[in-house]
Amino acid sequence: xxxxxxxxxxxxxxxxxxxxxxxxxxxxxxxxxxxxxxxxxxxxxxxxxxxxxxxxxxxxxxxxxxxxxxxxxxxxxxxxxxxxxxxxxxxxxxxxxxxxxxxxxxxxxxxxxxxxxxxxxxxxxxxxxxxxxxxxxxxxxxxxxxxxxxxxxxxxxxxxxxxxxxxxxxxxxxxxxxxxxxxxxxxxxxxxxxxxxxxxxxxxxxxxxxxxxxxxxxxxxxxxxxxxxxxxxxxxxxxxxxxxxxxxxxxxxxxxxxxxxxxxxxxxxxxxxxxxxxxxxxxxxxxxxxxxxxxxxxxxxxxxxxxxxxxxxxxxxxxxxxxxxxxxxxxxxxxxxxxxxxxxxxxxxxxxxxxxxxxxxxxxxxxxxxxxxxxxxxxxxxxxxxxxxxxxxxxxxxxxxxxxxxxxxxxxxxxxxxxxxxxxxx
Amino acid sequence: xxxxxxxxxxxxxxxxxxxxxxxxxxxxxxxxxxxxxxxxxxxxxxxxxxxxxxxxxxxxxxxxxxxxxxxxxxxxxxxxxxxxxxxxxxxxxxxxxxxxxxxxxxxxxxxxxxxxxxxxxxxxxxxxxxxxxxxxxxxxxxxxxxxxxxxxxxxxxxxxxxxxx
Numbered sequence: 001x002x003x004x005x006x007x008x009x010x011x012x013x014x015x016x017x018x019x020x021x022x023x024x025x026x027x028x029x030x031x032x033x034x035x036x037x038x039x040x041x042x043x044x045x046x047x048x049x050x051x052x053x054x055x056x057x058x059x060x061x062x063x064x065x066x067x068x069x070x071x072x073x074x075x076x077x078x079x080x081x082x083x084x085x086x087x088x089x090x091x092x093x094x095x096x097x098x099x100x101x102x103x104x105x106x107x108x109x110x111x112x113x114x115x116x117x118x119x120x121x122x123x124x125x126x127x128x129x130x131x132x133x134x135x136x137x138x139x140x141x142x143x144x145x146x147x148x149x150x151x152x153x154x155x156x157x158x159x160x161x162x163x164x165x166x167x168x169x170x171x172x173x174x175x176x177x178x179x180x181x182x183x184x185x186x187x188x189x190x191x192x193x194x195x196x197x198x199x200x201x202x203x204x205x206x207x208x209x210x211x212x213x214x215x216x217x218x219x220x221x222x223x224x225x226x227x228x229x230x231x232x233x234x235x236x237x238x239x240x241x242x243x244x245x246x247x248x249x250x251x252x253x254x255x256x257x258x259x260x261x262x263x264x265x266x267x268x269x270x271x272x273x274x275x276x277x278x279x280x281x282x283x284x285x286x287x288x289x290x291x292x293x294x295x296x297x298x299x300x301x302x303x304x305x306x307x308x309x310x311x312x313x314x315x316x317x318x319x320x321x322x323x324x325x326x327x328x329x330x331x332x333x334x335x336x337x338x339x340x341x342x343x344x345x346x347x348x349x350x351x352x353x354x355x356x357x358x359x360x361x362x363x364x365x366x367x368x369x370x371x372x373x374x375x376x377x378x379x380x381x382x383x384x385x386x387x388x389x390x391x392x393x394x395x396x397x398x399x400x401x402x403x404x405x406x407x408x409x410x411x412x413x414x415x416x417x418x419x420x421x422x423x424x425x426x
Numbered sequence: 427x428x429x430x431x432x433x434x435x436x437x438x439x440x441x442x443x444x445x446x447x448x449x450x451x452x453x454x455x456x457x458x459x460x461x462x463x464x465x466x467x468x469x470x471x472x473x474x475x476x477x478x479x480x481x482x483x484x485x486x487x488x489x490x491x492x493x494x495x496x497x498x499x500x501x502x503x504x505x506x507x508x509x510x511x512x513x514x515x516x517x518x519x520x521x522x523x524x525x526x527x528x529x530x531x532x533x534x535x536x537x538x539x540x541x542x543x544x545x546x547x548x549x550x551x552x553x554x555x556x557x558x559x560x561x562x563x564x565x566x567x568x569x570x571x572x573x574x575x576x577x578x579x580x581x582x583x584x585x586x587x588x589x590x591x
Binding site for chain 2: 075116119120123124125127128131132134136137138141142145277278401402
């Protein structure tokens with residue numbers, strides 16, 4: 001190994017550890033940016049290449065920005081409140097039907113607005129709804145966070161991870177759907193059935209429909225709500241069209257966000273600073289840092305070793321290759337974080353010959369990295385272990401229910417999706 | 427303070443007060459009961475679990491203050507409703523003594539034990555396990571809340587179960 005290879009390997013491992021353990025609460029984005037800067041400083045990535053790389057990823061960054069703006073605008077306009085209200089009204093007092101409705105909303109929102117919108121914005125709305133209806137909170141709130149991951153490979157826009165994968169391995173919408181739609185539907189079916197079994201005790205019986213309250217936002221800003229709902233439908237159609245035509249999805253997201261903000265300026269009270277606080281700017285630094293680090297791994301040739309390792313795991317059998325990518329993707333998502341883990345895995349796959357196995361590996365990575373977080377749900381085993389240590393020391397930690405459900409459902413989800421992917425992979 | 431033979435009872439009520447078991451609880455209260463404190467704990471468990479799940483999203487932003495407030499309102503309103511319903515059931519079950527309501531937020535098992543200590547309760551009364559109709563004797567008949575309370579309570583504990591409809 002050359003000195004530079006060793007340096008890049010050390011920087012990568014140190015950055016991953018910093019992201020996992022967040023020593024002294026250092027933000028993940030800062031660690032990633034420092035790691036990226038170090039990779040440039042040791043000469044593994046020339047500054048010009050780093051700049052070109054980041055400029056080239058404008059579609060990814062534009063998509064992330066548009067995505068967050070769209071979710072925030074929809075949230076402020078009350079779209080999520082109205083959806084939760086309709087879910088309750090159409091449940092006719094049945095706890096089971098309400099859960100089914102929550103799943104349905106979660107699936108549609110995830111498909112078009114991404115898993116973040118469902119897990120971060122829909123969950124608190126559904127949580128509040130369950131409290132108001134005097135229902136057990138867990139089945140409904142967990143349904144949102146779980147389906148956010150399970151439904152997140154339905155479409156390219158359903159998870160930012162998919163955009164990262166498609167940036168390297170572009171695919172037309174029909175090809176994408178051919179490979180991933182059956183897998184997504186299989187995983188969703190397993191997820192829904194598993195919840196009805198696991199929470200059967202909580203789901204017995206009815207709820208009081210008189211406690212359903214019409215959200216105040218419906219009367220407060222009806223025009224903004226109507227405009228936003230219409231714009232969201234248009235954005236969804238725009239995503240499908242762009243994915244079909246191979247146009248950059250980042251453009252659609254940004255255009256959609258602009259339209260929504262326009263409506264907000266017209267009928268709402270647009271407060272730029274307030275909105276800016278609700279966005280997670282760290283995401284950009286996080287992704288940028290790891291894009292540069294992974295380029296460093298590729299430049300010094302470390303990626304060839306990873307590629308050979310993955311090829312060894314994958315073997316020649318399609319079934320084995322599918323599950324090799326699926327499980328390494330899921331493992332990476334749980335041990336580190338699915339963004340850097342996916343970027344590294346993609347670079348390794350890219351170093352392999354372009355054949356059917358490579359295609360299977362790329363799609364397997366999407367499924368593994370998207371579904372994997374359901375396992376621990378805190379996304380990282382390191383965090384999980386830390387929580388367990390705290391618990392032993394008497395600090396009250398309550399993620400074990402969550403973990404129990406993750407452990408009970410995730411293997412079934414991975415198995416169903418993996419088999420479907422293998423079946424369509426030929 | 428010497429309260430003589432008077433007995434202060436802490437009655438812990440879950441999220442869905444069941445008339446059958448509350449009426450049963452009244453019949454089992456000590457004759458010297460001078461004060462009955464109805465306690466309901468708004469369980470922060472699911473909230474904590476969700477907060478941890480949020481942690482893995484790099485795109486996470488803090489929960490909007492409006493959402494935070496609306497959730498807190500909903501939880502408080504539900505807690506108040508639970509206690510009012512429990513008190514109505516007790517009054518309907520011919521309990522004539524003084525009733526005090528107490529609504530707290532936290533982990534139910536810890537808050538029940540803590541309330542018993544602060545109030546100087548002489549006995550804690552609670553269900554062995556929450557949930558309708560699930561109370562046959564057996565290895566899973568005592569839920570984690572009741573189990574913790576039995577382990578940590580500063581006073582005697584009366585566990586109610588096996589209530590048949």
